[in-house]
Amino acid sequence: MCDTCGCGEPGSKAVIRLPGESNQNNHDHNHDHEHDHNHHGERRISVESDILSANNLLAERNRGYLEAMGILAINIMSSPGSGKTSLLEKTIIDLRDEISFFVIEGDQQTLNDAQRIESAGAPAVQINTGNGCHLDADMVNKALKKHSLEKGSVVMIENVGNLICPSLFFLGEKKRVVIMSVTEGEDKPVKYPAMFESADLCLINKTDLLPYLEYDLGKAMEFGRKVNHQLHFIEVSAKTGQGMERWYEWLRNEKSSV
Amino acid sequence: MPMHEMSIAQNIIDIAASEAKKAGVRNVLELELEIGKLAGVEYESLEFALGILAPGSVIDGCNLVIHKPDGQAVCCDCGFRFFTDSHISTCPECNSYYCSVDCGKELKVKSILVD
Numbered sequence: 001m002c003d004t005c006g007c008g009e010p011g012s013k014a015v016i017r018l019p020g021e022s023n024q025n026n027h028d029h030n031h032d033h034e035h036d037h038n039h040h041g042e043r044r045i046s047v048e049s050d051i052l053s054a055n056n057l058l059a060e061r062n063r064g065y066l067e068a069m070g071i072l073a074i075n076i077m078s079s080p081g082s083g084k085t086s087l088l089e090k091t092i093i094d095l096r097d098e099i100s101f102f103v104i105e106g107d108q109q110t111l112n113d114a115q116r117i118e119s120a121g122a123p124a125v126q127i128n129t130g131n132g133c134h135l136d137a138d139m140v141n142k143a144l145k146k147h148s149l150e151k152g153s154v155v156m157i158e159n160v161g162n163l164i165c166p167s168l169f170f171l172g173e174k175k176r177v178v179i180m181s182v183t184e185g186e187d188k189p190v191k192y193p194a195m196f197e198s199a200d201l202c203l204i205n206k207t208d209l210l211p212y213l214e215y216d217l218g219k220a221m222e223f224g225r226k227v228n229h230q231l232h233f234i235e236v237s238a239k240t241g242q243g244m245e246r247w248y249e250w251l252r253n254e255k256s257s258v
Numbered sequence: 259m260p261m262h263e264m265s266i267a268q269n270i271i272d273i274a275a276s277e278a279k280k281a282g283v284r285n286v287l288e289l290e291l292e293i294g295k296l297a298g299v300e301y302e303s304l305e306f307a308l309g310i311l312a313p314g315s316v317i318d319g320c321n322l323v324i325h326k327p328d329g330q331a332v333c334c335d336c337g338f339r340f341f342t343d344s345h346i347s348t349c350p351e352c353n354s355y356y357c358s359v360d361c362g363k364e365l366k367v368k369s370i371l372v373d
Contacts (some may be wrong), residue, residue, distance in 0.1 A: 042287060044371045047277050051269045051291075051365040134262060165262035168298055193345035194298045226346050226355050229334075 055169055058137035062144065062172025066155065072255045073155040075173035077195060079188070080161030082181040083205040085113045087238040088156055089120040094241075095248060096121045099255070100153040104143045106135040106160045113158065123147055134165035137172060154255060163192035175254055181206040182213055186220035189227045196227045201234065201250060208237040263299060266365070267307035271315050273367045278316045281372050288321040288371035296329040296345060296362035321371075329362030 050056065066073045078084050085105075092101050101122040105113040106129060114126035125143045127135060140157060149155070157173060159166040178199040180188045183206055189196040196202065202224055204217065217235065224231045234250065236243035274286050293299050301324065312318045329342045333349035334356040340349070347357045 042371055042373055043281075044288075044290075044369050045277055045281055046369050047273065047367045048369075049273050049277075049367045051266055051273065051367060054269060054272065132265075134265075136265065164298070165265075168262055169265075190346055197345055229356055 052168065055137045058141055059170035059172045062137055062141055063174070065144070066172060066174075067258065069149055070152045070258050071149060071155055072153075072175075072251075072258045073157060073171075073173045074251075074254075075157045075159060075166075075171050075176045076179065077159045077163070077166045077176065077199070078161060078179035078181075079163045079184065082161075082179045082184065083238050084158050084161070084179055085116055087179065087203065087205060087236070088158060089116055090238045090241065090244060091156075091248070091251075092117065092120040092122045094244065095251075099251075100150050102147055102149060102153055102155050104135075104140060104155065104157045106139070106158060108132070108160065129160055133160055133162050134169050135159050135171060136169045140171040152255075152258075154251070163188065163195045167195040167198050174258065175200045177201045177203060179203045179205050180220070182209055182215040182217075182220075186216055187223055189220070189224040193227045196224055196231065199228065199231060201232050203247060204233060204235045205238055207235045207242060208240045261300075261303055261307070263303040263307045264311075266299060267304060267311050270308065270367055271311055271317055274370055275316045277367075277370055278372060281370075283372040284316065285318070286316050286320045286370045286372055288323060289317055290323045290325070290368040290370070292325045292327065292364045292366040292368050294327045294329065294362035294364040295343065296359060297365050298363075299365065301326070325368070327362055327364055329359055331357040331359045333357050 076084050076088070088103060103117045103122050103124040105117065105124055105126045107113055107126065108129055108131070110128070111126050114124040117124035125146045127139050127143055129135065129139070135157065157171055176199045178195055180202065182204060204220065221233050224233065234243060234246045236247055238244070270289070270291065274289055278284065278286055293301065293304065305322065308317065308322065329344070330339060331342045331347045332339050333352060333354050335354040336349060336352040338349055338351040342359065345359055347359070348355055349357055
């Protein structure tokens with residue numbers, strides 16, 4: 001298919017030219033857009049532009065930079081209070097001799113989370129979004145520049161606690177991790193499908209509390225898989241460390257394939 | 259106002275402004291959008307956000323047209339295509355959960371009408 005206009009003719013191969021070299025089109029038709037002209041001189045300009053394209057482009061730029069540096073970037077998302085920061089603290093403490101971490105913290109207000117991460121032993125930059133409900137690629141681009149990143153390190157981006165908005169905004173991450181905790185309802189995935197649909201891994205946190213709750217793990221996973229057939233689950237307790245080794249394995253595996 | 263419709267509205271205005279500039283005009287008479295019913299955008303919130311951001315921008319006073327394509331999914335097991343209003347669908351033909359939503363997630367500025 002022609003990739004310029006979508007007509008049935010064979011698509012042109014990528015053309016690589018030197019400056020000044022002419023581009024010979026291999027098929028002959030008009031690529032001009034149709035414009036309506038009426039007697040008032042009004043004209044319609046065909047735009048056909050993705051509304052999120054500015055963010056997507058910048059996300060790709062971040063992704064390229066991170067890839068060139070051999071850095072694994074993970075976008076961590078969840079509702080507020082499901083244990084994103086605790087999980088990061090525990091991960092940093094357990095793996096800091098093995099992996100060099102840099103953490104970007106997104107919250108509406110305060111430096112609290114960045115301070116917690118620094119105390120755990122990793123450099124952190126806090127993004128305060130003010131009224132914003134999600135991080136975007138531009139914020140992450142600026143945050144990445146705040147720290148001289150080490151080649152082969154891991155950048156953890158803790159998004160604003162919100163299961164709705166962050167899913168639409170790519171940041172340049174390689175993988176998306178969504179956390180749900182057993183103190184929430186099992187039906188979070190079907191209530192917020194866009195988030196779970198775009199995630200690669202779902203960590204089910206606070207499993208140490210399972211004996212005190214009526215949470216059905218199997219049901220939660222079934223809901224998750226209804227939304228995203230490829231979703232992978234790991235049950236963890238950031239508090240007791242239970243299951244964390246499987247999460248670390250996943251991280252090591254992703255890191256080795258950057 | 260914590261909502262992503264605000265960011266989306268700002269992006270729409272940026273795109274309209276850049277196209278208007280290219281066309282050498284100051285104002286857009288009509289803004290034509292395509293926002294799928296499964297795109298994760300609340301139409302009312304988006305219109306509200308556009309209304310707030312419009313004054314002083316190229317879209318101030320313009321006519322807003324939003325096309326709202328329905329969600330469609332294809333069953334990965336039997337290939338049946340059907341309309342859906344949800345990200346989670348069961349195939350009406352074979353009851354499979356393995357359905358892939360491939361229409362209704364559009365987020366696009368289609369065109370602008372200028373003088």
